[in-house]
Amino acid sequence: MEDYLINYELKIKILTPVYIGSGYTVGKREYIHDKSKNLVSFLDLEKLFKGILDNGLYSEYEKYFTADNKNREMNVELKQFLERAGIGEDKYSEWITYSEYMGSSNLSLQNTHEIQTFIKDAYGNPYIPGSSLKGAIRTILESNYIRKKYNEFDRSRAEVKKEGMKGKTRYMSVPQNHLKEKVFHRQITDERVKLENMQNDIMRGIIVGDSLSIDKNSLCICQKIDLSTKGNKKSLNVLRECLKPGTVVTVPLTIDSKIVRNMYGKKFDLEDIKADINMFYKNYKDEYITKFKNFPQIIEEKNAFYLGGGSGYVSKTVTHSLFNEDNATKVVSEILNEVFTQKSKPSANKDDEVLGVSPHTLKCTYYLENLCQMGLCRIVD
DSSP: OOTTEEEEEEEEEEOSOBBOEEEEEEOTTSEEEETTTTEEEEEOHHHHHHHHHHTTOHHHHHHHHHOOTTOTTTOSOHHHHHHHTTOOHHHHGGGEEEEEEESOSOOOOSSOOOEEEEOBOTTSOBOOOHHHHHHHHHHHHHHHHHHHTGGGGHHHHHHHHHOOOOOTTTTTHHHHHHHHHHHHBOOOSOTTSOTTSGGGBGGGGEEEOOOOOOOGGGEEEEEEEEEETTSOEEEEEEEEEEEOTTOEEEEEEEEEHHHHHHHHSSOOOHHHHHHHHHHHHHHHHHHTGGGSTTOOOOSOOTTEEEOSBTSOSTTTOOHHHHSOHHHHHHHHHHHHHHHHOOTTSOOTTTTHHHHTOSSOEEEEEEETTEEEESSEEEEOO
């Protein structure tokens, strides 16, 4: 193999719950929540339905499954419905495919809610898609490059400031595309290929494969928690299937240093990625996390980065790098207002400048009764 292709087998340790969505949710009437065991059990729906039929409960289950939440008699957990119909654990345990512990035994839920599931392979095992990890690396490299060459991005800052609402699917797309082209595109192909063509994106030189399959026992259920700048915690009715802290995941990585050196002017390897990861995390912590009173900290900060959904706007974007710290708060609050606030309603971000941070909530969850940030992991040396 050519010596400019550098192959690695990354070991990534999960530090706090990591969620990468499958796009599929399990309805609150499709799983068993055993509060006494702090356990959620997912069911084989074919076996569940067969059991319903065998026990002559089709009509009752249909009413239960389609009932409005305002119907108190039917708005109960599946476990309660089954037991009320005479189907105990000895029977429904045969319908269970796998079970997971809740991140906390004190979830602030009035009723059971849908669970957003983790992405899984054809065998039903969770894994980390290479595209998710590559996206995280791309954001980190882009952010640090902008900071190092801050004065070269005046045009990009001007484009962001004057961008008008063009429909939520198109908002900020032009500034973002121009920014990515400036950071990552170099004439690495035939000159007849336009610079903006994806063939000239140096990220072609960082190839990240899907991780090896992860054991289902590495999953848990976590609730979305918003932490305010004053340290107040707000529990939201969002449940996610997450990788447990302590899980170690193996991911194949190949760096084509011949391509990537077009951006950095030198041979580029994993140590360069780690250096950028550490710089990004330091900036993120200094400029954002420390604005929150009693923010949850981690011990293993070396090579730590954010991965997956629910970890927050700042970890996924480069706006704070593009603008200095003071201006970033104003710009981000305006962007969030454009995207999320209906014109007839007051902005939820109107006080961000006074608070000195935007967004004004830190995305957290509970694991083993401890509050922690969402999505933190690290490359193990």
